[in-house]
Amino acid sequence: MNEQIQYKLTILAESAKYDVSCSSSGTTRKHRPGMTGSAEGWGICHSFTEDGRCVSLLKIMLSNNCIYDCAYCVNRRSNDIRRATLAVNELIELTLEFYRRNYIEGLFLSSGILRNADYTMERMVRVIKELRVIHRYNGYIHMKSIPGASRELVNEAGLYADRLSVNIEISKDENLRMLAPEKNHQSIFKPMFYIQQGVLASADERKRFRYAPRFAPAGQSTQMIVGATGESDKDILRLSTALYQRPSMKRVYYSGYIPVNTNDPRLPALKQVPLVRENRLYQADWLMRFYGFRADEIVDDASPNLDLEIDPKLAWALRHAEAFPVDLQKADPALILRVPGIGLKSAQLIVASRRHGHITVQTLAKMGVVMKKARYFITCRELPLLTVNELHPDEVRRALTEKKPSRKAADPNQLSILFPE
Amino acid sequence: MIVFRYDKTFEGLLTALFDAYSRREFPDRLLTTDEPLPLFADRAHTVVTDAARSARAWTGLEKKLTQPVCAMLMHVWLSELPASDELLFRYMCKAINAPASIATDFADPDVLAVKQIAAKVSKERERLIQFVRFQKTACELYFAPVSPIYNALPLAVPHFADRFAGQQWLIYDVKRQYGYYYDMQTAIEVTLDNNEHLLGGSLDQTLMAADETLFQSLWKDYTRSLTIRERLNPKLQRQHMPRRFWRFLPEKN
Numbered sequence A: 001m002n003e004q005i006q007y008k009l010t011i012l013a014e015s016a017k018y019d020v021s022c023s024s025s026g027t028t029r030k031h032r033p034g035m036t037g038s039a040e041g042w043g044i045c046h047s048f049t050e051d052g053r054c055v056s057l058l059k060i061m062l063s064n065n066c067i068y069d070c071a072y073c074v075n076r077r078s079n080d081i082r083r084a085t086l087a088v089n090e091l092i093e094l095t096l097e098f099y100r101r102n103y104i105e106g107l108f109l110s111s112g113i114l115r116n117a118d119y120t121m122e123r124m125v126r127v128i129k130e131l132r133v134i135h136r137y138n139g140y141i142h143m144k145s146i147p148g149a150s151r152e153l154v155n156e157a158g159l160y161a162d163r164l165s166v167n168i169e170i171s172k173d174e175n176l177r178m179l180a181p182e183k184n185h186q187s188i189f190k191p192m193f194y195i196q197q198g199v200l201a202s203a204d205e206r207k208r209f210r211y212a213p214r215f216a217p218a219g220q221s222t223q224m225i226v227g228a229t230g231e232s233d234k235d236i237l238r239l240s241t242a243l244y245q246r247p248s249m250k251r252v253y254y255s256g257y258i259p260v261n262t263n264d265p266r267l268p269a270l271k272q273v274p275l276v277r278e279n280r281l282y283q284a285d286w287l288m289r290f291y292g293f294r295a296d297e298i299v300d301d302a303s304p305n306l307d308l309e310i311d312p313k314l315a316w317a318l319r320h321a322e323a324f325p326v327d328l329q330k331a332d333p334a335l336i337l338r339v340p341g342i343g344l345k346s347a348q349l350i351v352a353s354r355r356h357g358h359i360t361v362q363t364l365a366k367m368g369v370v371m372k373k374a375r376y377f378i379t380c381r382e383l384p385l386l387t388v389n390e391l392h393p394d395e396v397r398r399a400l401t402e403k404k405p406s407r408k409a410a411d412p413n414q415l416s417i418l419f420p421e
Numbered sequence B: 001m002i003v004f005r006y007d008k009t010f011e012g013l014l015t016a017l018f019d020a021y022s023r024r025e026f027p028d029r030l031l032t033t034d035e036p037l038p039l040f041a042d043r044a045h046t047v048v049t050d051a052a053r054s055a056r057a058w059t060g061l062e063k064k065l066t067q068p069v070c071a072m073l074m075h076v077w078l079s080e081l082p083a084s085d086e087l088l089f090r091y092m093c094k095a096i097n098a099p100a101s102i103a104t105d106f107a108d109p110d111v112l113a114v115k116q117i118a119a120k121v122s123k124e125r126e127r128l129i130q131f132v133r134f135q136k137t138a139c140e141l142y143f144a145p146v147s148p149i150y151n152a153l154p155l156a157v158p159h160f161a162d163r164f165a166g167q168q169w170l171i172y173d174v175k176r177q178y179g180y181y182y183d184m185q186t187a188i189e190v191t192l193d194n195n196e197h198l199l200g201g202s203l204d205q206t207l208m209a210a211d212e213t214l215f216q217s218l219w220k221d222y223t224r225s226l227t228i229r230e231r232l233n234p235k236l237q238r239q240h241m242p243r244r245f246w247r248f249l250p251e252k253n
């Protein structure tokens, strides 16, 4: 451990940073005697980088050498960048030393493709196997499966990793082939399918034998790049919905395209990373997973892209004024969740406390309801009846998007909620 | 106005609750034993903290309240916020007097306040779990100084005892001047006599393990390399990782 490792660490972290997932959630595992560490279901962030992203895992590449040439990637073979490869024992020592100091929840290992998919995958599996078997490491492991890797290696990885992932990157096959000539959707969906089978088979075995080995207990995740190709939000969200219907798929991440290879004619010349669009996609994803929205309620043929000015829940409410106002005292909880300004927590509080009596405007504000928004969509004894129906959706929209001249102009690049976990 | 005076311990508070019911006299204010009586105090009772009576009061509450609610009361106590003892006292009386559970009656300001303060303390516990940074000493002890706004360290100890069961550690609250030492068996509360040199945040070089500085700087380099310059958002960083934790973070020093 010396300057050499410092050099490698910085290069390989630089190369790994564009993978947005850093979540360590999904597995809860108590400490076991003689082993190092545990796993917490809630995905602890141990630090935040200056871009505001959570650092939960040691996110690093085994090597940033790559024989492929994906247009959207810094590590593609045609780029002239510094290259490095970590030795297996170096990577293990870094993981354990960081872990014992409470810097990280575990390891997130990916790699550029050396020689071929299986050769690379084998070296990655060796790292996580040694961590588990020789070093008795009991913390979290996320490993990226290499597109095109064989079923045997995916199966072995699943025995040691908590989560496996294969990134789709581009949601339309023809666009992926255009940007990444060595890849196609099939080479990605195959390992995804192996993972799914592994997870299901192990769940089944564990029903019969309590101590049957677990297979990627935190399931799998994937990532899509947004804004590098022409897909609409509808295309993206439709694919997400299909993915979430698969039994082991836990998270789809969206990554606003960062122009890393600016002179490639296949890529758009973006002045700015599409952060607002990325944030809207996360909000839409959130609505689908927790608020009972379907993708086709959020975007459809008439409006295939998310409204950048307002969030997708408010957008839905303004398109569906007929569903409002909602009587918080009586309404179905599912409907309360659809009120702009009411989140999961405040909806729970409302439903729990309304049995005890009348809910006032003051209590709503204390429960965390954003009254500025919610007032147009609810009935409440103390509020004048001025809902989205008495006014007009357009007027409500104007009232809610109006910039207050007195406040300092907010920097559109500095969103306050990115990457909800 | 009726005033109770007690020693500002949780046991004392429970004894006060016991006394109130046995005397059928309920305080409007709770003061410490050495605070002067307010002008309008009609009656003052001085509570003598008593293990048996406080235990009976707690058992009584445990019968009336669910386990998560009892844990919430403990969290509120550890908030150390002014008047949080009076809030707890009112809450406990309401819970005892009400025919049905009050736990979800969030239209009651005390019920909502208890839940919200407990949530803040619980958040602080979470932040300790996130931002504790151990420094390894030459004698293989992992040491971490902390300075939480609420007294949340005792709530975080079980997590560390589980996760770092295989190493000796000491987490020390430099603000409250006490901590927990874990000897690979149990975590015990400790107070260090000679602790001036620990209060700064970083261990003295002479006490550190040989490779400690290396790993601290590797970690710092790592978090820096991970930053995407095109997306800088320091406000978001501070929102998730408040500045008050920075002095103990190697990546920020």
Ligand code: SF4
Binding pocket: A066, A067, A068, A069, A070, A073, A074, A075, A076, A077, A111, A112, A113, A180
């Ligand atoms: S295979 Fe992976 S590392 Fe290699 S160029 Fe493509 S995206 Fe980058």
